[in-house]
Every structure is written in structure tokens, then in C-alpha cells.
Amino acid sequence: MKKIVAKEEYCMGCRLCEVYCATKNSKSKDIIKTFKSEAGKLLSAIFVEEKEHITFAIQCRHCEDAPCVYSCLTGAMYKTDKGVVLHNKEKCVGCWMCIMVCPFGVIKPDLNIKKIASKCDLCLDKEVPACVENCPNEALVIINK
Amino acid sequence: MAKSKYKTDFRVIRDQEKCIKCQACVRMCSNDVHYYDPETDSIILQEEKCVGCHFCEDLCPTGAITVKREIPEIKFNQHWDSKDVYNIIKQAETGGVLLTGMGSDKKFKEYFDHIVLNASQVTNPSIDPLREPMELRTFIGRKPDNINDELPPQLVLETPIMFTAMSYGSISLNAQKSLAKAAFEFGTMWNTGEGGLHQELLPYAKNVIVQVASGRFGVDIDYLENAAAVEIKIGQGAKPGIGGHLPGEKVDQEISKTRRIPIGTDALSPAPHHDIYSIEDLKQLIFAIKEATRYKKPVGVKIAAVHNVAPIASGIVRAGADFVVIDGIRGGTGAAPTVIRDNVGIPIELAVAVVDQRLREEGIRNQASLIASGGFRSSADVIKAIALGADAVYIGTAALISLGCHLCQKCYTGKCNWGIATQDPYLTKRLNPEIGAKRSYNLLRAWSLEIKEMLGGMGINAIESLRGNREQLRGVGLTEIELKLLGIKHAGEAW
Numbered sequence: 001m002k003k004i005v006a007k008e009e010y011c012m013g014c015r016l017c018e019v020y021c022a023t024k025n026s027k028s029k030d031i032i033k034t035f036k037s038e039a040g041k042l043l044s045a046i047f048v049e050e051k052e053h054i055t056f057a058i059q060c061r062h063c064e065d066a067p068c069v070y071s072c073l074t075g076a077m078y079k080t081d082k083g084v085v086l087h088n089k090e091k092c093v094g095c096w097m098c099i100m101v102c103p104f105g106v107i108k109p110d111l112n113i114k115k116i117a118s119k120c121d122l123c124l125d126k127e128v129p130a131c132v133e134n135c136p137n138e139a140l141v142i143i144n145k
Numbered sequence: 146m147a148k149s150k151y152k153t154d155f156r157v158i159r160d161q162e163k164c165i166k167c168q169a170c171v172r173m174c175s176n177d178v179h180y181y182d183p184e185t186d187s188i189i190l191q192e193e194k195c196v197g198c199h200f201c202e203d204l205c206p207t208g209a210i211t212v213k214r215e216i217p218e219i220k221f222n223q224h225w226d227s228k229d230v231y232n233i234i235k236q237a238e239t240g241g242v243l244l245t246g247m248g249s250d251k252k253f254k255e256y257f258d259h260i261v262l263n264a265s266q267v268t269n270p271s272i273d274p275l276r277e278p279m280e281l282r283t284f285i286g287r288k289p290d291n292i293n294d295e296l297p298p299q300l301v302l303e304t305p306i307m308f309t310a311m312s313y314g315s316i317s318l319n320a321q322k323s324l325a326k327a328a329f330e331f332g333t334m335w336n337t338g339e340g341g342l343h344q345e346l347l348p349y350a351k352n353v354i355v356q357v358a359s360g361r362f363g364v365d366i367d368y369l370e371n372a373a374a375v376e377i378k379i380g381q382g383a384k385p386g387i388g389g390h391l392p393g394e395k396v397d398q399e400i401s402k403t404r405r406i407p408i409g410t411d412a413l414s415p416a417p418h419h420d421i422y423s424i425e426d427l428k429q430l431i432f433a434i435k436e437a438t439r440y441k442k443p444v445g446v447k448i449a450a451v452h453n454v455a456p457i458a459s460g461i462v463r464a465g466a467d468f469v470v471i472d473g474i475r476g477g478t479g480a481a482p483t484v485i486r487d488n489v490g491i492p493i494e495l496a497v498a499v500v501d502q503r504l505r506e507e508g509i510r511n512q513a514s515l516i517a518s519g520g521f522r523s524s525a526d527v528i529k530a531i532a533l534g535a536d537a538v539y540i541g542t543a544a545l546i547s548l549g550c551h552l553c554q555k556c557y558t559g560k561c562n563w564g565i566a567t568q569d570p571y572l573t574k575r576l577n578p579e580i581g582a583k584r585s586y587n588l589l590r591a592w593s594l595e596i597k598e599m600l601g602g603m604g605i606n607a608i609e610s611l612r613g614n615r616e617q618l619r620g621v622g623l624t625e626i627e628l629k630l631l632g633i634k635h636a637g638e639a640w
Contacts, residue, residue, distance in 0.1 A: 010577040012564075014169045019206050032207055035165035053570040136204060137577045 001083045002122060003143050004129060006056040011048070011139035013055035017131035018044040021059075024130035025118055039110070045120040046131050047106060057131065057140055060085060060106050060120035068098035068107065076116075087119045152217035152231060155195040159188065163209035170201040170210060175560040175572055198553040200562035232483075243484065246556030246566065248383060248477040248520050248542055251487040256494035256627070257526045261636060263617045265604035272606050274597035280607035281305060281593055283537050285334075285374070286443040287467045288511040297467065298443050300354075300374050303332035304593040305531060305608055308585070309518050309539035310356050310378065310447070312340025314391045314400050314412065315479035315556070316545075317573040320565045323548055323581025325349035330582070331589045336539070339378060339389065339414055341403035342368055354445075357434065359388060360414035362404040366437060374443040374468075375434050377427070379418065382476020382493070382519040383486045385449030389414035390480070395559055395568045428464035435465070443467035450474065450496035450519070451489075455503035461513070462504060468514040470539065471496050475520025477542045479566055480557035493519045494533060498631045501534025501613055524595035533631065534613040547588040548581045616640060 019031065022043040026034035034040055046059040062085045068077045069085060076091035077098050094114035099107045108118045123129035132140045157178060166188060170179040176194045179201065181187075195212065202210045216227050232243055265271040272279070286299035308324045315338065322345065328335035329349040336354045337346075341363020346353070350371040357364050358378035369375055380386060391400075391412035401408040421427050427446065434444050445468035446461045448454070458469050473493025478486065497517045504510040517530045518539030527538050546552070549563035556566035564576030596608070605611050619636040620628050628635055 007577075010574055012173065012571075012575045014173050014204060015167065016169055016204070016206055019165070019167045019169070032163060032165060035167070040165075053574070134206075137575060138580055139577070 001062070001145055002129075003062075003145055004059060004120075004122070004132060005141050005143055006058065007139045007141065008054060008056040009139075010137045011055045011057060012137055013048055013050050014136065015048045017046045017057045017135055017140060018048060020130045020134040021046045021118075021120075024123060024126075039112075042108065042110060043118050045106070045108070045118040057135075058104060058106060059131070061104055062120075062122070063103075067101040067103065071097040071101045073097065084122055084124065085119075086121055087116055089115060092116050153193040153195065153215060154217070155192060155197045156213045156215040157190050157192050157195055157201075158211040158213060159190065160209045160211075163207040164188065165207055165209075167206060169204050169206065173204055173562065174201055175562050175567075175569070196553045196555045196558075196560075197551070198555070198562045199551045242482045244480055244557045245483040245486055246477075246479055246481070246554045247552055248475040249487045250554070253474065253492060256492055256623075256631065257522075257529050259621050259623050259627075260494070260529050260618050260631070260633065261621055262525070262528065262532075262599060262603065263619070264602040269604045271604050272601040274594075274601045277601075277606065279597040279600060280609070281596060283608060285445075285468050285514040285516070285537060287513060290511065298441055300334060300443055300468075301332070302334065302537060304589055304596075305535075305537040306527060306589055306592055307333050307354075307516070307537055307539050308335040308544050309541035310336035310338035310354075310376065310381075311479075311541055311545075312338030312356075312362075312391075313343050313403055314338075314340040314395060314568070316565055317561075317567055317576060318343055318345065318399065319573050319576040319578045320545070320548055320581065321346060322349075322578040323576065324544055324585055325353065326578060326582035327585035327589060328352045331586055333589065334373060336376065337363075337372075339363075340391075340400070341405065342371060343399065343403045347371065356447075357430075358414055359416070359418045360412060362406065362412060362414070365405075369434065369438050369442075372442065374445065375438065376445045376447050376468075376470065377418075377430060377434070377466075378447045379421070379427075380449035380451075380472070381447070381478060382449045382472030382474055382490055383478035384481040385451050385485075385489050386416060387481065387485055388416040392559075397568060400568065424460040424464050427461065431465045445470060445513075445516070447472060449476070449489075450491045450493055452491065454491065454496045455499045458500040458515075459503055459507055459509070462509050466513050468516055468536070469500070470516040470518060471500060472539075473517070473519030476518060477520075477545075478556075493517050493530070495627075495630050497530055497535050498533045498615075498633075502632055505613075524592040524599070527592060528596050528599050528611070529618060531608065532611050532614055532617050533633075534615075536612060543588065544585050547585045548576060 023031045023034045025043040048057050066085050074091045076088045092115045132142050171181045178195045180189045202212050219227050281304045283302040283305040284299040287297040324335045329352045334354050339356050339358035354374045354376050355372035356376045356378050393409045393411045446466040447470035450471050450473045474490035514536040516537050517535035521540050559567050561567040564572050615632045618633045621636045
């Protein structure tokens with residue numbers, strides 16, 4: 001399974017990972033269109049935490065023992081054989097229990113349609129996730145475990 | 146009028162069609178040019194603060210930002226430049242010395258641009274470096290007078306290009322680490338500058354030339370013993386005759402440990418070495434260092450190119466230096482008075498040519514290697530300097546450009562957006578030494594390949610055969626005296 005690792009010492013806090021993640025998760029996949037017409041930032045599944053000069057990006061850890069999967073009452077949140085935690089929008093009823101139990105706070109609600117707006121899927125359709133590919137300082141790297 | 150409004154040098158253009166208000170520019174500009182106003186949900190510009198480092202332009206994910214030069218206009222005047230006028234206004238307001246960074250940007254004759262290289266045609270074959278071996282290996286150090294004598298200690302370089310002295314303090318540790326790693330991997334040298342050798346850089350010590358300058362910062366026996374060679378710095382091209390001053394606010398714990406000075410104190414390097422007032426005094430220091438390192442390492446001396454450079458270099462060689470570094474007027478700096486940087490010293494092309502000539506005439510050229518530095522912009526400049534008589538060159542500005550520098554010349558403010566000339570923890574982390582090392586390594590590789598191509602064209606298969614080979618050079622548009630000093634013929638003259 002691939003894992004996205006944040007190198008805190010080189011994260012400069014530009015938050016471009018959020019921009020590119022949102023674009024990747026948008027319908028149009030066009031950066032300007034995503035932010036000008038769609039719900040923009042809401043779609044990002046990566047978040048930059050900052051305190052003073054210390055910044056790093058965090059996204060779903062794909063926990064081995066994922067509390068969001070346990071707490072999901074419809075089975076919308078599930079774990080693949082390879083250990084990737086994914087979310088099925090069809091099944092989601094918007095109870096937001098996963099948000100309550102997520103120890104890292106990396107699941108975001110969509111207030112309009114009462115569902116889960118974004119959650120890192122490790123860009124399984126791409127070889128390199130959008131955030132890693134576009135980090136200008138290579139502070140996000142991918143490791144294969 | 147008592148006060149004038151500060152004029153902008155740059156116009157920052159934001160294409161609103163493209164701007165997605167991600168605020169990367171707002172977060173990243175250390176000069177606070179971009180500012181987000183939540184009330185109007187717009188990004189406001191304070192262009193007068195822009196230094197033209199182009200960081201925001203490079204970072205903007207949609208390419209919405211363009212930074213354009215906009216020199217404040219005055220009535221057209223052949224004598225008074227807009228820069229002169231606004232410099233006076235600045236000084237009238239502050240009463241201070243104008244500071245600047247990097248090498249001189251003043252319009253001097255670029256001798257390198259007036260020199261052209263030779264190539265083989267018919268009468269001698271050119272060499273294809275992709276098919277045949279091409280030797281760039283360079284040895285720096287004293288060569289024996291007789292071939293049977295024992296060879297004094299030498300530095301072995303895989304390319305005649307080294308990274309010049311830039312201290313930890315003037316540049317960030319990440320910048321130094323990038324260069325150190327690149328030099329280590331390529332097999333050339335990097336230089337500590339006058340800032341000591343940081344603990345984390347010890348793995349790259351096999352390829353370091355350590356500097357002993359007038360402030361003697363960080364100098365102790367371990368420093369000397371860890372190094373591959375020692376360089377005594379007398380002067381630098383950007384500010385000949387001027388000392389250094391690292392402001393106390395930059396001296397944090399790490400720098401304090403490396404320089405061996407208390408945290409927060411100014412690091413002052415005096416203008417002269419207070420124990421060197423003559424060639425004889427210099428000889429004492431050279432031999433004190435040689436004695437301390439058991440004659441196992443080359444010891445060199447770095448001077449700025451000044452009017453008397455040839456006799457001074459001769460004195461330095463006679464004082465026992467194993468290599469002499471000449472830094473020309475285009476040499477860079479982290480901070481220098483503008484007036485000094487732009488007006489003191491002589492161009493490196495002339496300095497190298499006259500020093501090489503003088504040492505040959507005196508029969509002591511073999512006793513020391515000659516390293517040229519100061520404003521090398523391309524591999525062509527490097528190869529021309531070598532043909533003029535240099536053994537190797539130092540690059541500083543070019544190396545920093547490979548790390549991201551856009552020559553905004555604001556190194557002295559400590560706000561370098563590229564994370565190079567700063568110690569601010571918000572900014573230094575922007576330079577990932579992994580990327581930096583890769584990029585500066587690529588620069589060395591690219592220039593070395595180009596040098597091989599040019600050598601091949603001349604029908605030469607080793608850089609040794611080009612060294613001081615001025616027949617390979619011709620001047621274009623140079624006067625008689627310039628040609629004489631450079632020791633080259635004018636284009637059109639055959640051998």
C-alpha cells in the first residue's frame with residue numbers, strides 16, 4: 001500500500017496541496033473552474049496544519065483499525081483488501097459519525113447536501129497522488145509499504 | 146517638500162480571471178506585497194514592497210501573477226539615471242550608506258563577451274566527447290619544480306568548477322547543505338566561507354575548503370583538520386578592502402555554535418587581518434596553518450582583483466600559498482555598500498590574464514594554482530577563464546541561481562523568499578536540500594558537458610591542454626592595450 005508522508009521540515013505552508021487536491025476531486029478537473037464555479041476548497045481532502053513556522057499537511061491516515069469504518073452505520077465508509085479506507089457517496093446518509101470519531105479530523109462535511117464532502121482516497125486512479133505530484137518543495141512524498 | 150513617497154521598482158499584475166484566491170502568494174511573500182482583505186474578499190497589493198524575487202510568480206498555481214520591472218520615470222537624462230536620483234532621495238531621507246547584495250550590476254565592459262573560442266577545421270580533427278574520453282580532472286595545489294620531486298598535497302576535482310565561499314550566516318544551512326551535497330557527489334569542492342563548519346555538514350567535509358578570514362569565526366584545529374584545504378581570505382571581489390558584518394539578529398543558536406560567538410552578537414569581520422600587514426606576515430599565517438595541518442593540506446589565499454593584483458599574487462605565491470584565488474569586480478556578496486561593490490576592483494578577465502602572465506614570467510607559475518571567481522554566467526565564461534590561465538573557477542551566484550535565486554539583490558535584508566540568504570525558520574525550510582543538491586549537481590553536470598563539447602571542438606581532449614592556451618582565444622572589438630593585457634590576438638589574426 002502506498003502512503004503519503006509529510007516532511008514537516010520542508011513544508012512551507014503554501015497550501016497548494018489543498019488546491020490541487022480539490023481540483024483532482026472536482027468534476028471539471030480544471031483548477032480555475034474548480035475554484036470559480038464549483039464548491040472549491042470544500043473538495044480538498046488534505047489539510048495544512050500550522051503553528052508559527054511549523055507546518056505540515058495531513059490527510060486520511062488510512063488507519064489499520066479505522067474508527068470511521070466501525071462507526072459508519074450504512075457501510076458507506078469501508079476498507080479495501082489493500083487497507084485503503086474509502087467512502088461510497090451513494091450509501092452515505094450524512095450522519096457524520098465518521099467526522100465525530102476521526103482522531104485526525106481529516107473528514108470534511110458538505111453542509112449543503114448533508115454528506116461527506118471529501119476524504120483522501122490516495123488518488124488510486126493516479127500513480128502519484130495530486131498533492132505529492134504538485135508539492136513545490138517535495139515536502140510530501142510517497143512511500144510504498 | 147519634506148517627504149517623498151517611496152517609489153516602486155516593480156509592478157505586480159494579478160490577472161483576476163485566473164486568480165482563484167488560494168492565497169498562496171499572501172502566505173508566501175516575506176515582504177508582505179500580497180494582502181488578503183476578508184471584508185472585500187480580495188487580494189490587495191502593496192507593490193512598493195516588492196523586491197522582484199518572482200517567488201509568488203513561480204508559485205501561483207494558475208499563473209495569475211506577473212512581476213514586471215517598472216523603473217520610476219524621471220525626465221530623460223543621459224547623465225542622471227533614475228537609479229541615481231532615487232538613491233539620493235533615499236539617502237536624503239535616511240542619511241545612511243546604501244546597501245546591496247550579489248555582484249555588481251553596473252555596466253562595465255564584459256570582456257568575456259568580447260572573446261571568442263577556436264575550433265578545428267580540416268588541418269586538425271575535432272573530437273566528439275560522446276565517443277571519445279574527455280578529461281576534465283583538475284589538480285589544485287603546488288606542483289614540484291622537477292618532475293622527480295615528491296608531489297605536494299593536491300585537491301582533485303572532477304570538473305574545474307567549484308562552489309565559492311558562502312558562509313553559514315550569509316546563506317542558510319539548507320543552502321550550504323545543497324551545495325555541499327552536490328560538490329560531494331560530483332567530486333568537486335565547496336567552501337565554508339567565514340562561518341565555521343556546521344556539525345551536520347561534517348559528512349561532506351572530504352570536499353570542503355575551509356576559510357580562515359579576518360574574524361577567524363569557527364576556526365579551531367578540528368575545523369582545519371576536517372577540511373580538504375584551507376583558504377585564507379584577504380578580500381572579496383564585491384567589497385575589496387571592506388570587512389563583514391553579520392547582524393546579531395541572525396546569530397541564532399546554531400550559528401552561535403558554529404561561529405563560536407554568543408547568541409545575538411554581531412559577527413564583525415575586520416577589514417584587514419590585524420596580524421597581516423605584509424607578505425611576510427601572510428607567510429607566517431600560511432605556515433602556521435600548514436604546521437597545524439602537518440603539511441597535508443593545500444593552503445591558499447583569496448584576494449580581490451585590484452590594480453596591483455599581479456605583484457600581490459606573486460608575493461602570495463612566494464609566501465608559500467598553494468593556490469591563489471582572484472575574485473573579480475563582479476564577485477557577489479550577502480551585503481556590501483553599493484558604492485564599493487560597483488566601483489572598486491577590476492574585471493576578472495584582465496586580472497586572471499595578468500596574474501598568470503606575471504607568474505609565468507617569474508617562473509613560479511607551477512608553485513601555485515590559480516582560481517578565478519566573480520560573475521561566471523555560463524560554461525563559456527569558465528572555459529575562457531581557463532584558457533586565459535586559471536586552473537579552476539569558483540561559482541557563487543550561478544550556484545545560488547540553481548537553487549532558486551532570482552538576483553533581487555536583497556540578501557542583506559534576511560527576507561529571502563527562496564530560503565537562501567536568510568536564517569528565518571519560516572523561510573529557510575523553503576529550500577529543500579534534496580532538491581537543491583539535485584539542481585546544483587545538474588548545473589555542474591551541464592556545464593561540464595558543455596565544456597567537453599567546446600574542448601572537443603578545439604580538438605583538445607583534456608582541460609590541462611587548454612590551461613593558459615591563449616591561442617585558442619581571439620578578441621572581438623578590443624583595443625590594443627586590452628588585447629595586450631589579455632595576451633590574446635584579435636579575431637582575424639592567424640597563429
